Amino acid sequence: MAARFEYAGLDRVIHERARLGIVTSLASHPQGLRFNDLKQLCGLTDGNLSRHLAVLETAGMVAIEKSFRRKRPETRCKLTRSGRARFVVYLDQLQHVVADAAAARVPHGLGKLAVEGAG
Numbered sequence: 001m002a003a004r005f006e007y008a009g010l011d012r013v014i015h016e017r018a019r020l021g022i023v024t025s026l027a028s029h030p031q032g033l034r035f036n037d038l039k040q041l042c043g044l045t046d047g048n049l050s051r052h053l054a055v056l057e058t059a060g061m062v063a064i065e066k067s068f069r070r071k072r073p074e075t076r077c078k079l080t081r082s083g084r085a086r087f088v089v090y091l092d093q094l095q096h097v098v099a100d101a102a103a104a105r106v107p108h109g110l111g112k113l114a115v116e117g118a119g
Contacts, residue, residue, distance in 0.1 A: 009096075023061065
């Protein structure tokens with residue numbers, strides 16, 4: 001029996017902040033995105049984006065296609081079918097986290113008193 005708050009579906013590959021942004025961006029652009037567009041959407045540097053894309057590509061979640069456009073190199077990134085499926089499972093698990101957190105909320109104002117009194 002799994003522990004109630006284990007959240008095993010929170011895929012560690014996706015759960016890192018930058019990779020979550022990358023996967024979410026690609027999920028909302030099924031045709032894929034050019035490297036520079038993805039970099040801008042996620043607020044990452046070239047090196048950071050490259051490193052996180054390598055992790056996602058190794059995990060089979062992202063496909064990276066390199067080509068030339070007007071004699072210039074172009075890198076296009078796209079979520080794979082497997083990556084999209086893993087993201088759907090991740091989002092489902094995240095919905096459980098949000099529902100659990102909402103159910104545990106304290107009435108407005110009491111949480112502030114409890115935090116202030118904890119010091």
